[in-house]
Amino acid sequence: EAGVVQSPRYKIIEKKQPVAFWCNPISGHNTLYWYLQNLGQGPELLIRYENEEAVDDSQLPKDRFSAERLKGVDSTLKIQPAELGDSAVYLCASSLGGTLSPLHFGNGTRLTVT
Amino acid sequence: AQSVTQLGSHVSVSEGALVLLRCNYSSSVPPYLFWYVQYPNQGLQLLLKYTSAATLVKGINGFEAEFKKSETSFHLTKPSAHMSDAAEYFCAVSDANFGNEKLTFGTGTRLTIIP
Numbered sequence: 001e002a003g004v005v006q007s008p009r010y011k012i013i014e015k016k017q018p019v020a021f022w023c024n025p026i027s028g029h030n031t032l033y034w035y036l037q038n039l040g041q042g043p044e045l046l047i048r049y050e051n052e053e054a055v056d057d058s059q060l061p062k063d064r065f066s067a068e069r070l071k072g073v074d075s076t077l078k079i080q081p082a083e084l085g086d087s088a089v090y091l092c093a094s095s096l097g098g099t100l101s102p103l104h105f106g107n108g109t110r111l112t113v114t
Numbered sequence: 115a116q117s118v119t120q121l122g123s124h125v126s127v128s129e130g131a132l133v134l135l136r137c138n139y140s141s142s143v144p145p146y147l148f149w150y151v152q153y154p155n156q157g158l159q160l161l162l163k164y165t166s167a168a169t170l171v172k173g174i175n176g177f178e179a180e181f182k183k184s185e186t187s188f189h190l191t192k193p194s195a196h197m198s199d200a201a202e203y204f205c206a207v208s209d210a211n212f213g214n215e216k217l218t219f220g221t222g223t224r225l226t227i228i229p
Binding site: 031091101 | 206210220
């Protein structure tokens, strides 16, 4: 089966510019996650979707971050405007759903804000 | 709140030697515990998980971990290291209410294998 696909792999932008990341989950996976991974740190959950509904966005900085999952498949994570501190790897993961379904991670998008 | 502490951000072992990566957890409820591996420029991959069944858990690539409640530990081991084991390893904790849906990761341990 095809894995979780993320694009772009790398993105370099200047501060105050907008940026968007795209994620295509494994076919049939209803649950989709966006994680933030700072350098030298473990991933931190930003948002979790069940189908098209954001069921946990408590850790998403809503002043500048937004996400959507139209039609319950692909998802986009946006930052506007980007700040220097947003430089990190943004990981997308998907699962079949439920508490014991394993997460399948994409390769991530590495964002550098200059 | 739950948390995990990984002791040692960098661990080096010789090829063929024992691998031991340490993880201690803190949880007010019975935990679920996980080990993930991240190869360079790749996403995370589940190695193994403990979900309140057997305390000795076997995973992929010859890794295993033992849940020790008295020590609040979930250390990862492999009897004989291979060059292909070089990667970053993350311990994570959750609980039965959330399982995989709300993982708290440690800061990771980078494993280097010496030829």
